[in-house]
Ligand code: NAP
Ligand code: ZN
């Protein structure tokens with residue numbers, strides 16, 4: 001079928017309205033009419049070639065919610081009319097040790113990304129800034145009715161990418177958790193960690209979003225532009241989640257970890273983050289990374305958000321605002337996630 005979309009013609013040109021072909025609905029596939037698509041900083045990194053070259057034209061977007069409008073003959077988990085979501089991956093090899101352990105996000109052959117990946121039919125996957133998408137049912141999530149429809153979209157990437165390391169490193173009562181950068185991922189990390197019972201501190205470039213951070217559940221809020229912050233908070237945290245999209249002085253942040261603390265980078269800057277091993281020796285610190293989350297964990301996260309009344313703070317935009325939205329994300333001028341209303345694609 002032909003779907004409406006916004007795509008990037010190259011690494012340097014603005015996104016433009018276009019149409020793309022979606023594959024026929026296979027036996028195990030679900031056709032989704034997209035209602036909302038979140039705007040992740042990863043879309044911008046990828047589009048601009050910051051993570052390496054990609055093929056163009058390319059449609060981005062991996063925070064997708066919509067309604068099932070058609071199912072294949074062998075589909076058992078979803079039915080027409082269901083409210084569903086799709087995140088950062090749409091398939092995996094299903095046979096490697098990580099896939100067999102239910103950790104498709106860490107597929108050893110590389111999971112099939114929602115965009116810029118080679119799909120099983122040899123085409124390049126095209127993402128969620130679009131009116132429709134066809135996805136194999138195992139990679140489609142149930143979106144609880146209790147979560148606001150539009151606000152549900154960013155949970156599919158920003159939500160799971162912060163939920164997963166918080167759970168893995170046991171954020172909870174008695175744990176001091178710091179969140180570096182309060183953008184799309186960062187504000188979700190604050191809400192999630194608070195709901196898990198941790199004592200949350202935000203480390204932001206300035207104090208301009210302090211009121212919001214405290215409203216989201218943080219107990220403390222510091223500006224990293226103030227050098228005193230790093231003295232005041234030395235040896236404090238059990239867990240630090242770094243969500244910054246740019247390269248930062250990671251050793252300054254490692255110094256904030258208490259004994260056996262871990263700093264997890266989910267931010268994915270183009271440049272490396274060089275680590276000073278002597279900073280790790282002090283307090284037996286760990287530096288780790290984390291990539292999105294498994295399908296099972298993503299469903300658990302959606303249910304957790306529904307039960308705890310957690311939803312992203314969004315700014316709903318029409319599709320023709322996407323280029324300005326990207327510029328605002330790059331300037332850290334986002335409160336706290338742009339979400340495209342997919343009905344506006346039709347009038348583009
Ligand atoms: P975002 O909304 O732009 O948030 C990033 C935040 O980082 C900004 O709001 C800002 O927070 C801070 N920041 C930006 N530039 C900075 C700089 N030069 N120095 C210090 N702080 C800076 O981005 P996002 O969508 O949350 O994504 C964040 C990063 O995570 C991106 O690199 C993205 O690609 C990556 N990501 C990774 C995964 C994964 O699986 N690991 C999944 C999704 C996204 P303050 O204004 O509060 O300082
Ligand atoms: Zn993302």
Ligand code: ZN
Pocket residue numbers: 092093094095096097098099100106107108109110
């Ligand atoms: Zn695999």
